[in-house]
Amino acid sequence: MRIAVIGLGYIGLPTAIMFASAGHEVVGLEIREDIVKKLNSGRAHIAEPEVEERLRRAVEEGKLRATTNPEDIKGADAFIICVQTPLKDGKVDLSYLENAVRTVAGVIERGALVIIESTVPPGTTLRMARLIEELTGLKVGQDFHMAHAPERVMPGRIFHELVYNSRIIGGVTPESAKRAEILYHSFVRGEILLTDATTAEMVKLMENTFRDVNIALANEFALLAHQYGVNVIEAIRLANTHPRVSIHWPGIGVGGHCLPKDPYLLLSGAREDFGLIRKAREINEDMPLFAKDLLFDAFKEAGVPREDAIVVVLGLAYKGDSDDTRNSPALAFIEAIEGDVADVRTYDPFVGGTHESVEKAVKGADAIVIATDHSIFRSLNWEQLGRLMRTRILVDGRHVVKDPPKGFVFRGIGRGDV
Numbered sequence: 001m002r003i004a005v006i007g008l009g010y011i012g013l014p015t016a017i018m019f020a021s022a023g024h025e026v027v028g029l030e031i032r033e034d035i036v037k038k039l040n041s042g043r044a045h046i047a048e049p050e051v052e053e054r055l056r057r058a059v060e061e062g063k064l065r066a067t068t069n070p071e072d073i074k075g076a077d078a079f080i081i082c083v084q085t086p087l088k089d090g091k092v093d094l095s096y097l098e099n100a101v102r103t104v105a106g107v108i109e110r111g112a113l114v115i116i117e118s119t120v121p122p123g124t125t126l127r128m129a130r131l132i133e134e135l136t137g138l139k140v141g142q143d144f145h146m147a148h149a150p151e152r153v154m155p156g157r158i159f160h161e162l163v164y165n166s167r168i169i170g171g172v173t174p175e176s177a178k179r180a181e182i183l184y185h186s187f188v189r190g191e192i193l194l195t196d197a198t199t200a201e202m203v204k205l206m207e208n209t210f211r212d213v214n215i216a217l218a219n220e221f222a223l224l225a226h227q228y229g230v231n232v233i234e235a236i237r238l239a240n241t242h243p244r245v246s247i248h249w250p251g252i253g254v255g256g257h258c259l260p261k262d263p264y265l266l267l268s269g270a271r272e273d274f275g276l277i278r279k280a281r282e283i284n285e286d287m288p289l290f291a292k293d294l295l296f297d298a299f300k301e302a303g304v305p306r307e308d309a310i311v312v313v314l315g316l317a318y319k320g321d322s323d324d325t326r327n328s329p330a331l332a333f334i335e336a337i338e339g340d341v342a343d344v345r346t347y348d349p350f351v352g353g354t355h356e357s358v359e360k361a362v363k364g365a366d367a368i369v370i371a372t373d374h375s376i377f378r379s380l381n382w383e384q385l386g387r388l389m390r391t392r393i394l395v396d397g398r399h400v401v402k403d404p405p406k407g408f409v410f411r412g413i414g415r416g417d418v
Helices: 012-021 033-040 051-060 095-107 124-136 158-164 174-184 197-228 232-239 262-267 276-302 329-337 358-362 375-379 382-388
Strands: 002-006 025-029 064-067 078-081 113-116 145-148 167-171 192-196 310-314 343-347 367-370 393-396 409-412
Touching: 002 012, 002 095, 012 025, 012 051, 012 064, 012 078, 012 158, 033 051, 033 064, 051 064, 051 158, 078 095, 095 113, 095 124, 113 124, 113 174, 124 145, 124 197, 145 174, 145 197, 167 174, 167 197, 174 192, 192 197, 197 232, 197 262, 197 276, 262 276, 276 329, 276 367, 276 393, 276 409, 310 329, 310 358, 329 343, 343 358, 358 382
Parallel strands: 002 025, 002 078, 025 064, 078 113, 113 145, 167 192, 310 343, 310 367, 367 393, 393 409
Antiparallel strands: 145 167
């Protein structure tokens, strides 16, 4: 089949690569010319294991190419939309999706299949199908088919999970779902479960809202641990030995493309807001501010005036061993303290930062805040780093440090035992 993938980001590019590796002819539509040139030379613009090797092979075999010209996707058998659906002022912005759908409407031919992978509020796929009908005069279920097939992958494991995770596909019509199932079976080895489009949309949002609410519960446990003088990590480990308990890990906040956004998408069209989901979001959004409170409390103990303090933030990505900074709580934390301290330095081995090494970043600094659980941070020599610092303060927002290093004023989220 000839497949057009619209949007070549963290999901669109791996998806395009997988369809190409399955033998399909894939054309990726992307608005940025620099990204298109890079991809067509076999170089990826995202960090993900295996992406460079797989991309290069697909390009060399002539199975995948990128373009900025919508005319290049005209007549495709299937259109897969993987554009962003961000929040703006607390409301979902579907303008990127609508623009993509309008682009498809301008080039679609009878018999084509349109699939939305982008995460959307319930009812969106039906509305986009009606938009194509209005723009083209074609009838969904007769002249073209349309479905929602939300991604369910985790950065760092995308290619494995694209193949082996189960997949939910919701069709605007049953025939649309069946056609999408056949297409995805060209590389998916996991179970494919069929439903209607609106149910599939809600399933995706429910999955991430479930995780967000449970992380909020863990974060509230962490806040309580400070009141009771308990190490919440130890408490969670013990609680999780119960056969029916599986508590998430608390931390400086929740980031990424999905979890901070999807609960709001789930609530966006609701006639009644019951409160639990929104309260969980508020708890998770406030965690960077709690980390700020821990830092300022450490300043007091160390006798460091906050307005004179130099703070080093280790990690900018929202997730360990990733370069993805979307909705990163590290960035929210930096924004929260910038006006209160003398200087904020940053180091991230995947993203970059103000300094090219941990040692250069911490030289002459007063405090280190661990905001991302990169593996490399677990093996840092705190004694050596401490000798480079002006004041030894360490705030662990990700439970990277098991035991407080000697000579440091230490604070950690959920570490009420120190």
